[in-house]
Amino acid sequence: xxxxxEDPQALSIQEGENATMNCSYKTSIxxxxxxxxxxxxxxxxxxxxxxxxxxxxxxxxxxxxDTSKKSSSLLITASRAADTASYFCAYxxxxxxxxxxxxxxxxxxxx
Amino acid sequence: xAGVTQTPRYLIKTRGxxxxxxxxxxxxxxxVSWYQQTPGQGLQFLFEYFSETQRNKGNxxxxxSGRQFSNSRSEMNVSTLELGDSALxxxxxxxxxxxxxQHFGDGTRLSIL
Numbered sequence: 001x002x003x004x005x006e007d008p009q010a011l012s013i014q015e016g017e018n019a020t021m022n023c024s025y026k027t028s029i030x031x032x033x034x035x036x037x038x039x040x041x042x043x044x045x046x047x048x049x050x051x052x053x054x055x056x057x058x059x060x061x062x063x064x065x066d067t068s069k070k071s072s073s074l075l076i077t078a079s080r081a082a083d084t085a086s087y088f089c090a091y092x093x094x095x096x097x098x099x100x101x102x103x104x105x106x107x108x109x110x111x
Numbered sequence: 112x113a114g115v116t117q118t119p120r121y122l123i124k125t126r127g128x129x130x131x132x133x134x135x136x137x138x139x140x141x142x143v144s145w146y147q148q149t150p151g152q153g154l155q156f157l158f159e160y161f162s163e164t165q166r167n168k169g170n171x172x173x174x175x176s177g178r179q180f181s182n183s184r185s186e187m188n189v190s191t192l193e194l195g196d197s198a199l200x201x202x203x204x205x206x207x208x209x210x211x212x213q214h215f216g217d218g219t220r221l222s223i224l
Contacts, residue, residue: 031210042115042201043215050210088154090213097142097205098167099213101154 004089004102012108019076021105023089024069032065032072032091033099043088046074081111112138115216117202123222129190132219136183136204142166143185144213145177148199157200160185189221197223 004025013019025032031050035043047063049056049072056063062075076083086106090099116135124130136143145157156169160179177187183204189196199220203213 033212035215040199040220042117042217043203045212045214048210048212090154097144097159097161097213098156098169099144099146099203100156101146103153 004091004100006087006089006102006105008105009103010106010108012110013079014110015079015081017079017109019079019083019107019109021074021087021089021107023072023074023102025072025089025091025100025102026070027091027100029067029091032063032089034061034063034072034074035088035090036085037088037104038085046087076107079107079109081109083107084109115202115204115214117200117216117219119219120217121220121222123224124192125224126192126194128192129188130192130221131186131188132200132202132221134185134187134202134204134216136185136202137206137214140204140206140214141183142205142207142211143179143183144203144205145185145187146201146203147171148201148218149197154201157187192223194223197221 033048034046060077065072086104088104090101118133142161144159159167163179174190179185199218201218203215205211205213
């Protein structure tokens with residue numbers, strides 16, 4: 001299967017702590033994207049990192065990409081209860097818009 | 112700018128029926144993709160349209176079809192519904208060019224009885 005893998009599958013932390021989620025993939029990619037999904041809702045785009053980039057920041061989010069290991073990580077610093085959601089990595093390659101998604105990490109931030 | 116709009120939000124159908132879901136992309140976006148999300152299989156790519164042409168197709172049976180109109184709005188159709196088609200169907204649009212993020216709608220929750 002081309003599907004990416006994320007770990008951990010579930011993560012429970014206290015408000016103010018940092019949360020780290022990892023993603024591994026199997027093919028060559030043009031970019032890797034991270035999304036957040038609140039229960040029963042659509043996906044919210046967080047960050048896109050290109051294959052020639054190693055690190056990217058957006059507010060409290062930090063994404064790294066290691067193409068030699070085919071892996072990426074998402075770090076959320078100073079987490080808040082509102083960060084409680086499922087987080088997915090997705091990657092694409094070639095000229096297609098097709099995204100392959102990981103199974104996601106369910107993050108719970110306890111107040 | 113308005114986001115991606117999907118209608119309806121919820122649908123209940125019975126086995127054997129057919130259903131049509133609608134997606135309006137962000138203004139100016141010409142690429143529209145559809146995904147199916149289930150607890151067991153996760154998020155799976157259905158198909159992608161660009162300028163009214165299907166550019167890519169996922170591994171789904173022929174009962175799943177779609178189309179895109181000249182205004183970039185897209186529809187997907189599922190015929191002869193099966194219980195396993197119960198899922199959240201998500202539509203995403205993106206701007207033209209490489210390395211463009213996909214922006215998703217809130218989805219249509221389809222339940223098959």
